[in-house]
Amino acid sequence: MGRVSREASATPSKNGPGRGQSRALRVLLGAASGLIAGFAALAVAELVSAAVRPEASPITVVGGAAVDRTPPGLKDFAVRHFGTNDKAVLQLGIVVVLGLFAIVIGVIATRHRRIGATAALAFGAVGVAAAASRPDAQPTDVLPSAVGGVVAFALLYWLAGRAREPYGAAPAADAGEDISGGGSTRAGDGGSGGAFDRRGFVVAATAAVAASAGAGALGRYLNADKVAQQAASRADITLPRPASPARPVPSGVHPDVKGLSSFFTSNKDFYRVDTALSVPHVDATTWRLRLHGKGVSRPVTLTFQDLLRRDLVERDITLTCVSNEVGGPYVGNARWIGVRLADVLSEAGVKPPSHGGPADQLVARSVDGMTIGSPVETVMDGRDALLALGMNGEPLPFAHGFPVRMVVPGLYGYVSACKWLTDLELTTFDDFDAYWVKRTWSQKAPIKTESRIDTPRPFASPKAGTVPVAGVAWAQHKGIAKVEVRVDGGPWHEAKLGAQDTSDTWRQWVWPWQATSGSHTLEVRATDRTGYTQTDKRVGTVPNGATGWHSVVVSVP
Ligand SMILES: Nc1nc2c(c(=O)[nH]1)N[C@H]1C(S)=C(S)[C@@H](COP(=O)(O)O)O[C@H]1N2
Numbered sequence: 001m002g003r004v005s006r007e008a009s010a011t012p013s014k015n016g017p018g019r020g021q022s023r024a025l026r027v028l029l030g031a032a033s034g035l036i037a038g039f040a041a042l043a044v045a046e047l048v049s050a051a052v053r054p055e056a057s058p059i060t061v062v063g064g065a066a067v068d069r070t071p072p073g074l075k076d077f078a079v080r081h082f083g084t085n086d087k088a089v090l091q092l093g094i095v096v097v098l099g100l101f102a103i104v105i106g107v108i109a110t111r112h113r114r115i116g117a118t119a120a121l122a123f124g125a126v127g128v129a130a131a132a133s134r135p136d137a138q139p140t141d142v143l144p145s146a147v148g149g150v151v152a153f154a155l156l157y158w159l160a161g162r163a164r165e166p167y168g169a170a171p172a173a174d175a176g177e178d179i180s181g182g183g184s185t186r187a188g189d190g191g192s193g194g195a196f197d198r199r200g201f202v203v204a205a206t207a208a209v210a211a212s213a214g215a216g217a218l219g220r221y222l223n224a225d226k227v228a229q230q231a232a233s234r235a236d237i238t239l240p241r242p243a244s245p246a247r248p249v250p251s252g253v254h255p256d257v258k259g260l261s262s263f264f265t266s267n268k269d270f271y272r273v274d275t276a277l278s279v280p281h282v283d284a285t286t287w288r289l290r291l292h293g294k295g296v297s298r299p300v301t302l303t304f305q306d307l308l309r310r311d312l313v314e315r316d317i318t319l320t321c322v323s324n325e326v327g328g329p330y331v332g333n334a335r336w337i338g339v340r341l342a343d344v345l346s347e348a349g350v351k352p353p354s355h356g357g358p359a360d361q362l363v364a365r366s367v368d369g370m371t372i373g374s375p376v377e378t379v380m381d382g383r384d385a386l387l388a389l390g391m392n393g394e395p396l397p398f399a400h401g402f403p404v405r406m407v408v409p410g411l412y413g414y415v416s417a418c419k420w421l422t423d424l425e426l427t428t429f430d431d432f433d434a435y436w437v438k439r440t441w442s443q444k445a446p447i448k449t450e451s452r453i454d455t456p457r458p459f460a461s462p463k464a465g466t467v468p469v470a471g472v473a474w475a476q477h478k479g480i481a482k483v484e485v486r487v488d489g490g491p492w493h494e495a496k497l498g499a500q501d502t503s504d505t506w507r508q509w510v511w512p513w514q515a516t517s518g519s520h521t522l523e524v525r526a527t528d529r530t531g532y533t534q535t536d537k538r539v540g541t542v543p544n545g546a547t548g549w550h551s552v553v554v555s556v557p
């Protein structure tokens with residue numbers, strides 16, 4: 001009944017919108033209120049996160065929780081379709097969803113103020129729950145979301161009160177759940193009353209936006225400043241010369257072919273695969289690595305300085321991701337500097353299972369809660385399994401695990417290459433499943449022998465005549481023995497191999513093709529030093545790496 005009287009009384013006022021207009025205006029004001037409240041919540045949360053830690057900002061914790069709950073198939077899809085942009089896409093998605101909810105809540109609030117505002121509070125609660133559920137959660141991590149939720153609640157309650165005024169609800173009606181429940185007398189104030197209230201809303205809204213923008217900007221600035229300080233502390237580190245340098249790279253590792261991957265992948269171009277929405281920026285001076293668990297007779301805690309004081313080894317190792325499709329980009333070769341992991345394990349009393357050790361799994365934990373399990377037997381079998389501190393002549397980049405990560409030749413990254421390492425635990429495969437193993441991937445995953453055509457690119461149209469077909473092949477810790485190429489399903493031709501650096505690195509290859517005009521399919525397969533030739537059977541990346549021959553279709557004019 002109140003509704004009827006409101007509409008009736010609103011009609012004559014100067015800005016008295018007709019029935020449809022008034023509803024449109026209400027929706028508009030509600031949407032604006034919701035968006036402003038949402039923006040304010042995020043901005044204030046950003047400021048609070050600067051006091052707590054950047055990783056505790058609501059979008060990061062909600063995004064992180066979403067990543068951990070994403071079904072593996074979808075995650076695979078995201079990585080495949082958005083590549084390294086998958087995180088930006090996720091964050092954008094969260095912001096869009098948040099914006100839509102803010103609009104809905106705002107519109108509800110113009111009619112049911114308490115319900116709308118309480119829904120805003122509930123949103124803060126989602127952030128709090130996400131923050132508390134992170135594997136690396138610290139109690140203070142819930143603060144940014146909690147404060148943000150309270151700010152959204154208060155601001156929406158306030159703005160919704162302002163937004164309803166043009167319709168003639170008296171301020172006294174604030175106590176009422178239903179906006180139309182209030183007296184309609186104010187509407188009788190006429191056009192000037194409505195105009196004043198609307199101005200009041202605009203002033204309140206503008207003030208709220210300005211204050212939040214200020215808070216958000218300050219938060220951003222403080223967070224950026226912290227990151228800059230951490231970057232400076234990384235830049236201060238000079239890695240000592242390795243006691244055991246890498247073998248000089250033989251000449252001829254890289255056939256001179258345009259479009260062929262360079263033998264070393266620069267840090268800037270090195271693929272990045274991880275679940276971290278904001279790259280952890282660990283302080284090397286306070287960093288600690290704890291080594292403990294089954295069969296550890298002398299548990300140790302090592303500092304970064306402890307590692308620097310040891311004999312460092314330098315090795316060339318090609319890293320590969322299990323999510324790499326046939327022909328995919330998630331493989332890179334770098335020169336690493338680090339400490340031999342097997343030495344550190346032996347000093348702590350660890351023995352591999354073949355020597356009677358009780359633990360068959362080494363679980364590495366990162367500062368952001370990732371767990372990565374490697375076979376103890378493998379990391380102690382004499383290969384150059386490293387606690388790496390340096391990559392291509394500089395301290396590890398933050399994105400690649402600063403200050404310390406693992407690198408194990410021959411094992412896919414998800415079972416060996418833990419970045420931002422902070423804990424090593426000796427356990428068994430029976431007792432513990434690591435992060436990806438819980439998500440349908442295999443417990444053990446040696447890298448499969450693979451080859452890729454880098455040039456010509458798919459759908460290229462090289463001129464008829466001699467066309468160099470070139471690419472890379474890898475079978476880490478086995479070594480590549482042979483690479484063959486064929487055209488249109490014809491006979492296999494042996495490619496010329498680039499010189500081998502070590503069996504832990506990839507190998508470049510080239511085959512001069514006498515191209516004739518028409519559409520052609522080029523295929524490649526590699527044979528490793530155990531005599532195994534890549535199977536043509538195509539399987540997907542799950543659960544332990546893709547197989548099949550890479551092929552490229554070109555059309556020669
Ligand atoms: N902490 C942490 N370490 C991690 C991951 C991760 O998500 N978190 N991903 C692993 C995977 S799947 C791969 S393939 C390699 C990739 O290392 P890169 O990003 O330096 O190339 O890191 C491994 N180490």
Ligand SMILES: [Mo]
Nearest residue numbers: 321322413414
């Ligand atoms: Mo990976």
